[in-house]
Amino acid sequence: MCKVKVLFVCMGNICRSPTAQGVFEALVAEAGLQEQIQIDSAGTHAYHVGEPPDSRATQAACRRSIDLSEQRARRVESGDFVHFDYLVAMDRSNLDDLLSICPDQHRDKVRLLLAFADADTVADVPDPYYGGAQGFERVLDLVEQGARGLLADIRRRLD
Numbered sequence: 001m002c003k004v005k006v007l008f009v010c011m012g013n014i015c016r017s018p019t020a021q022g023v024f025e026a027l028v029a030e031a032g033l034q035e036q037i038q039i040d041s042a043g044t045h046a047y048h049v050g051e052p053p054d055s056r057a058t059q060a061a062c063r064r065s066i067d068l069s070e071q072r073a074r075r076v077e078s079g080d081f082v083h084f085d086y087l088v089a090m091d092r093s094n095l096d097d098l099l100s101i102c103p104d105q106h107r108d109k110v111r112l113l114l115a116f117a118d119a120d121t122v123a124d125v126p127d128p129y130y131g132g133a134q135g136f137e138r139v140l141d142l143v144e145q146g147a148r149g150l151l152a153d154i155r156r157r158l159d
Contacts, residue, residue: 004154005038007080008113009098010090013043013073016125017090018053019139020113022066024147031151036158041071042080044097048073054129060136081106088113088150091124114142116149 008020021041028037043049052058053068061068080087081102087110089095098110114121125142128135 003036003038004086004157005084006040006086006088006150006154007076007084008039008041008088008090009044009076009094010041010125011043011045011094011127012047012129013041013075014048014051014054015057015127015129015136016139016143017041017043018068018071018073019057019061019066019136020088020090020125020143020147021071022061022068023140023143024150026066027147027151031155033151033155033158037154040084042074042076044076044094046075049075056128056133056136057139060133060140064140076101078103081109085109086111086150086154088116088146091127093124113146113150116147116153117142117145118149119145121145 008017010016018041021039025039051073053071058068089098089112095112102110114123125139128139
């Protein structure tokens with residue numbers, strides 16, 4: 001069976017992209033597609049390499065029965081553009097950072113997460129790092145919208 005590979009990307013890989021990875025893993029498991037879809041996350045910067053997700057992100061996700069505890073931050077590598085079918089940025093700044101290092105032949109793989117959302121929504125998943133707990137809940141809401149649309153896009157690709 002064809003395996004589709006998805007990489008979620010934010011700045012430091014401790015808040016938004018690990019949340020997106022966890023949410024998407026839960027949706028993929030619910031759909032029974034774990035064998036067809038590989039999921040990972042990374043950051044455009046190396047600030048937190050090797051660290052677990054932010055405790056506020058982990059707690060917010062846990063309240064929705066999503067486990068982020070096994071994840072560790074890493075930085076996007078040049079090989080990711082070859083390996084992954086989707087490189088999904090959390091905001092336009094991350095998108096620009098990815099495109100600035102992306103080989104031309106892989107640029108079509110780089111997309112904004114909320115471009116997959118069904119409803120008219122904001123373009124960016126905001127960085128909750130310097131805010132309170134409510135920001136992490138907002139991130140989860142937006143990520144769920146985008147992740148559902150992304151899964152629908154992948155399902156079309158698999159069919």
